[in-house]
Amino acid sequence: MPDMQMPEHFDVVIVGAGFAGLHMLHQARGLGLSARVLEAAADVGGVWNWNRYPGARCDVESLQYSYSFSSELEQEWMWTEKYAAQPEILRYIQHVADRFDLRRDITFNTRVQAAMFDERTGLWDLRTDTGLAASAQYCVMASGALSIARLPDLPGIEAFTGKIYHTGAWPHEGVDFTGKRVGVIGTGSSGIQVIPAIAKQARELVVFQRSANFSIPAWNGPLAPDVQQDWKAEYRKHRARARELGTLYEFSDKSAAQVSAQVQANEYESRWRKGGVNFVHAFNDLMVNQASNDTIADFVRGKIRAIVKNPETAQALCPTDHPLGTKRICVDTGYFETYNRPNVTLVDLKRTPISLVTSNGVRIANANANADTDTDIELDALVCATGYDALTGAVLNIDIKGIGGQSLKQKWADGPRTYLGLMTSGFPNLFIITGAGSPSVLVNMVVGIEHHVEWICNCISYLRQQGLATIDATKPAEDRWVEHVNQAASKTLFPKANSWFLGANIPGKPRVFMPYVAKIGVYRQECQQVADRGYEGFMLERGIPTSQRLKETS
Ligand code: FAD
Numbered sequence: 001m002p003d004m005q006m007p008e009h010f011d012v013v014i015v016g017a018g019f020a021g022l023h024m025l026h027q028a029r030g031l032g033l034s035a036r037v038l039e040a041a042a043d044v045g046g047v048w049n050w051n052r053y054p055g056a057r058c059d060v061e062s063l064q065y066s067y068s069f070s071s072e073l074e075q076e077w078m079w080t081e082k083y084a085a086q087p088e089i090l091r092y093i094q095h096v097a098d099r100f101d102l103r104r105d106i107t108f109n110t111r112v113q114a115a116m117f118d119e120r121t122g123l124w125d126l127r128t129d130t131g132l133a134a135s136a137q138y139c140v141m142a143s144g145a146l147s148i149a150r151l152p153d154l155p156g157i158e159a160f161t162g163k164i165y166h167t168g169a170w171p172h173e174g175v176d177f178t179g180k181r182v183g184v185i186g187t188g189s190s191g192i193q194v195i196p197a198i199a200k201q202a203r204e205l206v207v208f209q210r211s212a213n214f215s216i217p218a219w220n221g222p223l224a225p226d227v228q229q230d231w232k233a234e235y236r237k238h239r240a241r242a243r244e245l246g247t248l249y250e251f252s253d254k255s256a257a258q259v260s261a262q263v264q265a266n267e268y269e270s271r272w273r274k275g276g277v278n279f280v281h282a283f284n285d286l287m288v289n290q291a292s293n294d295t296i297a298d299f300v301r302g303k304i305r306a307i308v309k310n311p312e313t314a315q316a317l318c319p320t321d322h323p324l325g326t327k328r329i330c331v332d333t334g335y336f337e338t339y340n341r342p343n344v345t346l347v348d349l350k351r352t353p354i355s356l357v358t359s360n361g362v363r364i365a366n367a368n369a370n371a372d373t374d375t376d377i378e379l380d381a382l383v384c385a386t387g388y389d390a391l392t393g394a395v396l397n398i399d400i401k402g403i404g405g406q407s408l409k410q411k412w413a414d415g416p417r418t419y420l421g422l423m424t425s426g427f428p429n430l431f432i433i434t435g436a437g438s439p440s441v442l443v444n445m446v447v448g449i450e451h452h453v454e455w456i457c458n459c460i461s462y463l464r465q466q467g468l469a470t471i472d473a474t475k476p477a478e479d480r481w482v483e484h485v486n487q488a489a490s491k492t493l494f495p496k497a498n499s500w501f502l503g504a505n506i507p508g509k510p511r512v513f514m515p516y517v518a519k520i521g522v523y524r525q526e527c528q529q530v531a532d533r534g535y536e537g538f539m540l541e542r543g544i545p546t547s548q549r550l551k552e553t554s
Pocket residue numbers: 015016017018019020021038039040041045046047048051056057058059060065110111112113142143144145146147168190394397398433434443444445446449
């Protein structure tokens with residue numbers, strides 16, 4: 001680590017300059033606070049700056065996946081497509097940074113490595129990889145739920161002499177796959193977007209699939225100006241509904257169990273034709289009733305078999321190991337159709353696992369157990385669409401120490417523990433945006449981010465008005481919240497999938513269902529009630545909390 005400079009002091013330090021960090025900065029300024037954002041990347045944008053892979057696109061409609069805090073901004077920005085592609089979302093975030101003059105308070109190319117609560121001063125001391133140091137009364141983790149990309153642990157991968165890419169750290173200059181033999185590992189949302197795009201360019205594309213996934217067509221297209229105008233005319237009404245419901249879909253009030261197979265089929269067909277995540281809201285019991293879920297899952301498997309011409313490939317592409325929607329549903333543009341192209345091959349890793357990455361490709365075990373040779377697949381490039389250390393990864397990547405030098409990593413060794421998903425006991429004045437224990441990745445994340453920023457800013461205002469130095473979650477309130485979040489998940493089908501929602505994609509990560517499955521409106525009320533009751537379940541102190549106090553209250 002380079003020599004550290006003398007820390008510069010701020011009221012609030014914010015880690016990350018994506019949607020969350022930028023909004024937090026803007027609102028903190030509005031409160032008259034001095035604020036500094038520390039960002040590892042060279043520019044604003046967060047995931048939309050990192051994920052420049054071909055095909056990267058939002059699956060929440062553009063008019064909804066945007067900030068609501070400024071009416072002028074929402075009226076003046078014109079979206080070109082129903083679902084915006086990565087470059088357009090990045091331009092939007094850059095526009096926000098410029099329009100609100102945010103860049104002057106952001107330090108780029110600076111990764112926070114450590115954050116320590118100093119019991120003598122009551123401040124957070126942050127250390128970075130550039131030697132820059134900062135101290136602040138409040139520290140806000142806007143470091144992202146999906147910002148720590150994971151490369152697969154494959155034997156021999158370091159020996160591969162071709163290029164290796166991760167979708168979440170895509171080269172800014174782009175990649176030309178023309179004439180190349182490309183392998184893609186991973187068939188989650190990123191894989192399902194990048195595969196059709198690479199297939200159009202590469203000489204050969206080999207997709208390595210460990211688990212098949214459900215995907216719904218986006219039917220993306222240009223956003224008609226009149227549709228945009230009509231929506232904008234009613235923006236306040238739409239935003240108010242989004243604050244209750246997250247993304248606005250056609251939510252059904254009927255259960256699949258109540259209606260005939262024909263009614264189900266008609267509903268699924270009509271929603272398939274409209275496309276997008278709206279599909280999974282066809283009935284209101286799909287995420288809680290296995291038999292109902294089977295009906296929608298069967299419908300999608302039928303679609304896959306109808307689209308994919310090779311029956312063996314179609315079968316391998318049919319997900320059978322999890323209920324539909326219990327892994328993040330994917331939305332695609334021509335994904336299943338891609339397997340009808342002559343230059344695309346699917347390798348089902350459940351039948352033929354990768355035994356070795358060689359210097360010039362991938363070796364897969366032979367499907368025939370009696371055959372004594374493995375098969376070598378020669379590749380020029382390997383694209384890893386292998387996901388993220390989600391929800392907790394970015395926070396735990398930082399060496400965070402709270403009262404008494406307690407390490408957050410140790411505290412969360414058996415899974416994340418938060419109160420309201422916003423704070424964790426023993427770490428006063430440390431706020432987390434869209435962290436574990438909040439709806440986070442289960443809703444339109446911009447809606448979740450705005451809610452968290454509002455709550456944090458109201459909380460800081462309250463502390464200041466009351467002359468309070470710190471806020472810290474109590475352990476009993478945190479324990480009750482963790483139990484509440486677990487209970488909520490256990491009433492759904494979500495725990496049935498080995499998903500990143502419960503850390504199953506990271507070897508050794510504790511299996512805990514991390515997001516809170518309640519509707520965001522319910523969650524907002526819960527957070528509001530806590531605030532209205534004088535921050536019930538939190539300890540508010542005029543002085544600086546010490547390790548002695550921690551012992552007394554734990
Ligand atoms: P991020 O955008 O992840 O920003 C966090 C920032 O923190 C990053 O710039 C990172 O570099 C920085 N950072 C992290 N750690 C440190 C550190 N230690 N020091 C300094 N800086 C640090 N959500 C939806 O609701 N709808 C979608 O359609 C959707 N599509 C997505 C598509 C992709 C490809 C991905 C990866 C995610 C998608 N998401 C989507 C989820 C997305 O994470 C959120 O919508 C939103 O962009 C998150 O914003 P953020 O600011 O919280 O986090």
